[in-house]
Structure formats: C-alpha cells, structure tokens
Amino acid sequence: MCTICHRDLAADETARYACRYCTERVDRQLLELAGPRGLYARLGARLAPGSGSGGPAVSGSRTAPVPLRLDVLNLLTAGGPVLGPLETWVRDWEARGRAEMDEAGTLQQRVNHACATLRFNLEWAVTNHPAFDEFAREIHLMHRQCTVHVAGEKPPRAIPVTCPCGAVLRVGLDTPGVRCYGCQTQYGHSEVLRLPMAERRAAA
Template structure:
C-alpha cells in the first residue's frame, strides 16, 4: 500500500524537515531566524531601546534627540510610543511567555524593573524555551509571524534599517517571484507552487526584461 501522507514540513516556511527534525514544528533556519529577531530587540543598543530616541517628530533613532529640555518635545510620534509603551512589544512578548509557561506547567513568570528590564527578561526566557517551542508548540508559526511583525515595526519606527532588497527569481512555471533574504516562504500566484525559505533562495534569478 502506497503511503500518500505528505512529508513533514516546517509550519513556518513549509520546507521539508530533515530526519532529525521530523517531530518538530519549525526547521532549524526558521528557529535561528526567530532567535536572531529576539536578540535584535534586547539590550541597551537593541531595537526596543532605540524607540526611546525616536519619539520626537523628525527623529529616526540614529541617536538621542537634541533638545533644550530633558524630555522629547510634543507632539510625540505615535508609532514608536505605542510600541514602547505597556501594551506594545513588551506586553505582547510577555503574553507569549505566559502561554509557553502554561503549556509546560511552569509558574507564571514575574516581571521586575522598568519596561526595558522586563523586555530583556522576557527575551532571555523566550530564547531559553525556544528549542522546546520549535519542537512542540503548535502555534510557533503564529509566534514567528507576530515577532517578525514587531521587529519590522520597530525598525521602521527607529529608521535603523532599510527594507530588505527584493530580488526576482523564476518559478519552475516561468512566473517571476519577488523574494528577500528574510523570505520565510512564497507561493507562486500562477501555479500555486509553495516554496520554503531555502527553496525560494535556490530558484534561478529571473531574466530582466528590456524596458
């Protein structure tokens, strides 16, 4: 009898899993990408800390706002303010950590210090538990998507990084797809073929059409 069951795949990028990952929810590249995004948020030079320098209109996170007062002038930029305030980045990550602790049967985490300190604490704990989540958490793809969105919003609010350059690659059907080095996966709108992260990056470059 032929087994028609689909091969196990990463729930984030849909790439086939290696033999040692068959019980996992997320592949190693996607797990590493989540870890990198968590690390990008934390610390005194991280994206979250830079939000405080991006509150004044016209600021871009390149350094502290130069002003005659100790506080940022009003009106404040709402995007970095909403991300930095309670209910923003810190609260979203804390909610995920509570969920992970509940599933593992651990006590709820305790938050100490100001929001920056709490951000650093929750990022550290999420990174410690990430190998477990990548293997067993059924919502790891949702977590990865929300985390990537937070990081993009922080980068846009702080002006710390330009959007990744999109490159045209050719689907096997001939349709041109636009991907970046951060692409988790892409589906061809012409033939519905789904490519994972590594598969998409291995596609041949699309030929440039004459203007």
C-alpha cells in the same frame, strides 16, 4: 513541512514544527529586540518628531506638532505591540510549565526578561508548541516594526483587500494576520494576502 517557510523538513527535523533556519531567525530577532543597545531600547531616540529620517521636524499646518511620535510611543508602552505580545507568550509558556513571568522592573527590564525566557525555551517550543508558527510571525512583526523606526525606513504600504462579507481590510506584506471587523473571520498571513483587492470606491 516547516510551518513557517513551508519547506520540507530535513530528516533530523521531522519532530519539529519549524526548520532550524526559521528557528534560528526567531532566536536572532528576540536577541536583537532586547538589551541596552537592542531595537526596543533604541526606539527612545526616535520619539521626537522628525527623528525617523534624521531630519528636522516639519509641519505643514499652523498648529504645533505633537511633541512625541505616537506611533513610536505606542511601541514602547506596556500594552503595546512589543511588550504586550512578548509577555502574552511568556504567560502561555508559563501555563505549560516552561517559563516564569516577571513583571517587576522597568519596561526595558521586562522586555529583556521576556526575550531571554523565550529564547531559553525556544527548542522546547519548536518541538512541542502547536502554535509555534503564530509565535514566530508575531516576533517577526514586532522586530520589523522596531527596525523600520530605528533605521528610519518607511513602513510597508498597506493595501485594501475585500473580505467575502464586503468589509475592506488594510494589510501589508508583513501583516501576520487580521480579524475581519465585519464577520469576525480570522485570517492568517497567507490567507489575508489571497483576498481580492478592494475597488477604489470601496477602499476610500
């Protein structure tokens, strides 16, 4: 069974952790993230307030607006949700003798290197790395986050769910997983979406 889409694997895929369709999707997402016209590079054009929708910046208060969109800026930082996880996986694969870290150059160059390295070793990973499904979910999430901002889409709505310990967690359909702040239980994507919705009073 494919660890990503949970479909039965074909006869020639039984030695793999994911089917070829899911593997090709990860490869395509890595390809679309990198490069001078890739999603990561295009985030720079969305830093100004109002650029997400293509319209002018509008503020409902008398205070001056923040000069940059912090949500987009966070995606562009070295430790943010794009480059940070990419290089974490490169380090992981380097420890297994299948990659080489390169933290020289600009952030864009580091993203390009990480994506190229992970793509080059993708077929090895899908047949040898037991956490390939976790890797695929993280790539999907960063690709989705970048696409939302580049395309000017509204981010998926977060819904409050309740952990058995009573803590309220806010998750969306593209949440790859979450750790409960109350009891430290780690939930995967499908597990966290099965948690009951929080009552309105608890979610407030």
